[in-house]
Amino acid sequence: MRRTCRKCEENKPIEDFVKHKRSKNGYARLCKSCRNSSITRNRKPPKVFVGETERECIICGEIKPFALFKRDSRKPNGVGSRCKGCNKSSEPIPHKAFHRLKAKQKLYDIEIETTKEEVAQIFELFEGRCAYCNIEESEETGTFHLEHIIPMSREGSRHHVSNLAISCASCNAKKNKRPLIEFYLMHKPFTGAMLDFIFIYVARFSGRTPEEVAKEFYAEVAEVDDDEQT
Numbered sequence: 001m002r003r004t005c006r007k008c009e010e011n012k013p014i015e016d017f018v019k020h021k022r023s024k025n026g027y028a029r030l031c032k033s034c035r036n037s038s039i040t041r042n043r044k045p046p047k048v049f050v051g052e053t054e055r056e057c058i059i060c061g062e063i064k065p066f067a068l069f070k071r072d073s074r075k076p077n078g079v080g081s082r083c084k085g086c087n088k089s090s091e092p093i094p095h096k097a098f099h100r101l102k103a104k105q106k107l108y109d110i111e112i113e114t115t116k117e118e119v120a121q122i123f124e125l126f127e128g129r130c131a132y133c134n135i136e137e138s139e140e141t142g143t144f145h146l147e148h149i150i151p152m153s154r155e156g157s158r159h160h161v162s163n164l165a166i167s168c169a170s171c172n173a174k175k176n177k178r179p180l181i182e183f184y185l186m187h188k189p190f191t192g193a194m195l196d197f198i199f200i201y202v203a204r205f206s207g208r209t210p211e212e213v214a215k216e217f218y219a220e221v222a223e224v225d226d227d228e229q230t
Helices: 032-042 084-088 093-106 116-125 169-174 180-186 190-204 208-230
Strands: 002-004 012-013 018-019 029-030 054-056 062-063 069-070 079-084 144-146 164-167
Touching: 002 116, 002 169, 029 032, 069 084, 093 116, 116 164, 116 169, 144 169, 164 169, 180 190, 180 208, 190 208
Parallel strands: none
Antiparallel strands: 002 012, 018 029, 054 062, 069 079, 144 164
């Protein structure tokens, strides 16, 4: 008994075909040779370990030293399958912002009093928009920052949810060390409605009323004016 292979179109003995229950005559349409070559071609290459010090990242496909991979005790050699760069790029935006916040501790010795979950809540409350100009994050705006409403260089600043908002790189640079009200008065995109929202936001997480928060921020500007006059 013979059968013609659907791929190479050669007529071969039935022994050159594997058995297949769903086929009418009980044998596969492709001969063993064509079937094996097709499986080999479509099979994904194995995860690469190069010697004892390098491996291939499953995301970028680059071979890198173990030191550039996140540690994972469940994996062979204790090395994760994603390099640190790819692992970081796959993190949610709020988590990236939290890591940048921790990095700022090197500049200012201020205790971090917030969590990744709270930073995610900040992004949610501001709907992913800059607190000072209301634009959304894009390739043009670049990565958004966790903005300290009271700048870290000023007294009373905290790494606390009540003192953190999100801002685009442009607004973050323009505000710099300026008090909130001073920046509001000079920055046209920063509207009164946005300022009122910040008062409500700060009040919610500091246990005060929006009126008390507003009074405190306006008093800060008055103190600066008095200092300049004297």
